Every structure is written in C-alpha cells, then in structure tokens.
Amino acid sequence: MPSTLLKVGMTTVGAGGVGLGGWALSSHLKSRKDIIKTILKSKGHKLTSELPENERQAAWTKVAKTYALEVNEETRISIGDLSSDDIRDWCIQSIESKDDYSLLKKTEKWCVIYSTFEDKLKADGVTLETDVSTLNGKYSSLEDLKEEIDKVQASESGSNANGEKLKKWCETKANSSHIESINHLYEKFKKYCSKTNS
Known part of the structure; x- marks a missing residue:
C-alpha cells in the first residue's frame, strides 16, 4: 500500500512538473513572439538590418526614397524629413520592441526587404526609358494617367x-514599393516608363 501511494504521488508530481515546465516554455515562447523582429520573420519577411554589411547602405537609401514618396499618417515614424540613417536607427530600435499593432505596421513597411517598381522592371528584364523624345511619343497614349502627369513641373x-514630365514621373514612381496583389499602377508604370525592345 505505501508503495502504491508513493507511485501515485510520484506520477502526480511528475505530471505537475511537466505541466509547469510546459507552461513556463509556452510563456517564454509567447514573450519571444511578442518581439516585433520575431513576428516579422514569422511572416516571412527578411530584415534590412540583417543584410550583409556591404548591402545595407544602398538598402536604407532605397527605403528613404520610398518613405518620401509613400509615407502617410498610418506609416509616419517621425515628423519632418528623414534620412536613411534616421530610418535605419528607428528600425533597429523598433524591431526589438514588444508587439504593438501600429508599430508592427510601420516596421513591416519600412524595416523589411522589399522590391521597388524599378527592381521589378529589372526582374522583368527591362530598363527605365530615359530618352525624353521617346517618352514624349508615349504621352498621347497615357489615358487616365495624363491628368497625373500634367501636374509634374517640366523645366523645358x-x-x-510632355516627355520630360513623363520622365520625372517615371523616375519618382521607380521608388514605389511593389506589392504583387496591388500591381495595377506597376503595369502602367511598366507600359509607359520602360524601354521598348527593338
């Protein structure tokens, strides 16, 4: 009888220990998941701050150009213009923070590797058209983009x-972030801003 009680007691203590250990492990993993860096990686993102050192500066410069073009109230990280170094420092600090919806949304926009329209053009095997007279010839077929292009200031x-306006518009839009699911603007960009293969 005492031996049976001892076995039951040991089993209960063992199960309790496993339960307590499981709870501790779960709590530890949950606290790690609450760090924004971990959440971003779990969503399949690669962090700009973890690129090889010789690639980081160009990547942060690209982010600064995209930020200037696309920032809005939801994604703004600070008042005023930001340099690539400002954004880099903000990202390095922010990805180590605990999960916060607003902060996560901003880090997902500015702190991860992404493609721009120009990157996508290169991946598609085409390059940006820079010849103003060629772009001038495309102006008449702009359709719904014409109104937007006409807002661009031309120096000549x-x-x-009109070719110069289109060139400036293309150079600016080249820094836009490319999202596969929202590519209608990219298709127009590619049509009007890329060199035609001869």
Whole structure:
C-alpha cells in the first residue's frame, strides 16, 4: 500500500512538473513572439538590418526614397524629413520592441526587404526609358494617367515638355514599393516608363 501511494504521488508530481515546465516554455515562447523582429520573420519577411554589411547602405537609401514618396499618417515614424540613417536607427530600435499593432505596421513597411517598381522592371528584364523624345511619343497614349502627369513641373517648355514630365514621373514612381496583389499602377508604370525592345 505505501508503495502504491508513493507511485501515485510520484506520477502526480511528475505530471505537475511537466505541466509547469510546459507552461513556463509556452510563456517564454509567447514573450519571444511578442518581439516585433520575431513576428516579422514569422511572416516571412527578411530584415534590412540583417543584410550583409556591404548591402545595407544602398538598402536604407532605397527605403528613404520610398518613405518620401509613400509615407502617410498610418506609416509616419517621425515628423519632418528623414534620412536613411534616421530610418535605419528607428528600425533597429523598433524591431526589438514588444508587439504593438501600429508599430508592427510601420516596421513591416519600412524595416523589411522589399522590391521597388524599378527592381521589378529589372526582374522583368527591362530598363527605365530615359530618352525624353521617346517618352514624349508615349504621352498621347497615357489615358487616365495624363491628368497625373500634367501636374509634374517640366523645366523645358519646348516640343518635348510632355516627355520630360513623363520622365520625372517615371523616375519618382521607380521608388514605389511593389506589392504583387496591388500591381495595377506597376503595369502602367511598366507600359509607359520602360524601354521598348527593338
């Protein structure tokens, strides 16, 4: 009888220990998952701050250009213009923070590796058209983009003024982030801003 009680007691203590150990492990994993860096990686993102050192500066410069083009109230990380170093420092600090919806949304936008329209053009095997007279020829077929292009200031007022406006628009949009699910603007960008294969 005492031996049976001893076995039951040991089993109960053992099960309790496993339960307590499981709870401790679960709590530890949960606290790790609450760190934004871990959440971003679990969503399949690669962090800009973890690129090889010789690639980081170019990547942060790209982020700064995209930030200037796309920042809005939801994704703004600070008032005023930000340099690539400002964004880098903010990202390095923010990805170590605990999960917060607003912060996660911002880090997912500015602290992970992404493709721009220009990157996507290169992946598609085409390059940006830079010849103003060629772009001037495309102007007449712009359709719904014409109104947007006409807002761009051209420095020349001659026969290629519309080509210059389109060139400036293309150079600016080249820094836009490319998202596969929202590529309607990219398709227009590719159509009007890329060199045609001859």
